[in-house]
Amino acid sequence: MKEKIKKACAIWNPIAGNVRRNEKNIDLAIDFFKQKGYEIVKKATVGPLTATQIARDAAYNGAEYIIAIGGDGTINEVLNGMHDTNAILGIVPMGTANLLARQINIPTNTVKALKSLDNVDIQEVSLGKANDRYFILMTGIGFDGYIISKITSNLKTKYGKLAFAYHATIESFLYSYPVFSMKINGRELTSAFAIVALSKEYGGLFSLTPKANLQSEQFQVCIFHKRGPFTFWKYFISALFRMHDKLPDVTLEYADTIEVYSEEKVWSQIDGELFTQLPVKISIVPKGLKLLVPRTAKHSFPTYKESR
Structure with a gap:
């Protein structure tokens, strides 16, 4: 019996991380999916949030797979266009941080990444x-959002993680560390910086x-309560050695579900x-997306299911 052709749309960001310097890898990725039996169309983004519309149009026009080629920002735009469809997301990392790729054991080297995608299953993730x-x-919420607000797309493309490191170092002594409130589990907590996560990886x-999970029905939330430059560096060093959870603050x-609000600009x-x-209201959507995951990432998924 002839194998069914899988319709796919590959969406790539021309200015993401390594993409501009490695455009030949785009063609390498497209050829890989064609050889795997995909009927694939390649579309480039042309500005902020255009990947969302491209993904939505592709999914509603019959694409069964949407392949995001780029970094975590491109992936985010793509999933916002397909989360309420039956399309399946695949990723080829070519961005700055590539945290999702790290989380699901896809190497950042394109050749190795494609090799890892040679044996995949479809997993439902939150x-x-x-x-x-x-x-x-x-x-x-807080310091990292502020740092990102200071970094232009040109700086990010040219210097990558160094742009974040430079601005974070300088601004750690200049930032006012405004306090905000978090309504969580029936309590109201104050914070100067917080992360609400499904991923173990950060930066x-x-x-x-460390106990966040892509298939969980709850976020793990890390709340840093105190403020100021010296407190920031205390948190930084503790987190670097993965000892921050031992700190009393x-x-x-x-x-x-978490509600976050402040009278200050955060x-x-x-x-x-x-x-x-x-303000921001944050909630979880269990099984909100189908994701192509290499079988080498089984250990990261408590309810990993083989597709075949």
Whole structure:
């Protein structure tokens, strides 16, 4: 019996991380999926949030698979266009941080990434919803949102993680660390920086939410209560050595709904991209997305199911 042709749309961001410097890898990825039996159309984004519309149009026009080629920001835009469809998301990492790829054991080297996708299964994963936007990794409130608001797309493309490191170092001494409130599990907590996550990974160096899981029906939430530059560096060093959860002024919680608000101007980010100023209401969407996952990532999924 002839194998059914799988219709797919590959969406790539021309200015994401390594994409501009490795456009030949785009063709390599497209050829890989064609050889795997996909009838694939390639579409480039032309500006912010255009990947969302491309993904939505592709899904509603019969694409069974949407392949996001780029970084976590591109993936976020794509999933926002397909979360309420039956389409399945695949990723080829070519961005700055590539946290989702790290989480599901896809190498950042394109050849190795494609090799890892040679043996995959479809897994249902949860999504977070922040106001009217969906995310798959995390929402950050406070310092990281502020830093991202300072970094232009040109700086990010040219310097990658160094742009974040530079601005974070400088702004750690200049930032006012405005306080905000979090309504969580029937309590109201105050914070100067917080992460609401489905991913263990944060920033490539840290694991602020070590028990977060892409298939969980609850977020793991990391709340840093105190403020100020010296407190920031105390948190930074503790988190670097994965000892932040031992600090008395750090709280780790599990929750499926969180409300965050402030009388001050506080920025937030989702999946490493600037989102909005507070207030933000965050909720979880269990089994909100179907994702192509290499079988080598079985250990990261408590309810891993083989597709065949």
